[in-house]
Amino acid sequence: MQVFDKIISDRGSRYxxxxxxxxxxxxxxxxxxxLKRAKRFAKATHNSWAAILGGEAVKDDDGEAGAxxxxxxxxxxxxxxxxxxxxTRWYGGKQLGGDRFRHVADAVRLYLRETGLG
Structure with missing residues (x-):
């Protein structure tokens, strides 16, 4: 597993x-x-994920609707x-509105770029 931590910070929320x-x-x-074996990630507000496994699309918002x-x-x-x-998002106490989707997309772009998979 590859982890890119502390990549985005906005109004107290970290990604x-x-x-x-x-x-x-x-x-x-x-x-x-x-991932959740690390206490820091286990305590995160959201661990949203998705995958295409054997042709089947699966996802979990983990409370971050739409992520x-x-x-x-x-x-x-x-x-x-x-x-x-x-x-992963650690909520910082302020609503981010639509910016949260931009941050999720930026995080996935970074992952695809850094791993050479995108």
Missing amino acids: AVSGGAAASRAEAAALLAE GALILQMLERAGLHDHVVIV
């Missing part, structure tokens, strides 16, 4: 992005569990299959 290869829901769940769908859309555009991408 990280991580991911790795996963060919099944069980492998995706294992990656999320591995999973946005991550999934970006993975579909990139043609990235059998790989899970997780965007």
Whole structure:
């Protein structure tokens, strides 16, 4: 698993992005569990994720409405299959409105660029 931490900060909210290869829901769940073994990620407000596993699109907003769908859309555009991408947010106390979607998209773009998968 690759983790890019402290990549975006806005009005107190902080973001990280991580991911790795996963060919099944069980492998995706294992990656999320591995990430959450780090206390910092376990205490995050949201760990939104998405993947295309064996041709099946799966996502979880983890309370950040619409984030999973946005991550999934970006993975579909990139043609990235059998790989899970997780965007983590620590809520900073102020609503971000639509900016939160921009931050999720920026986090996924950074992940795809830095891993050479996009």
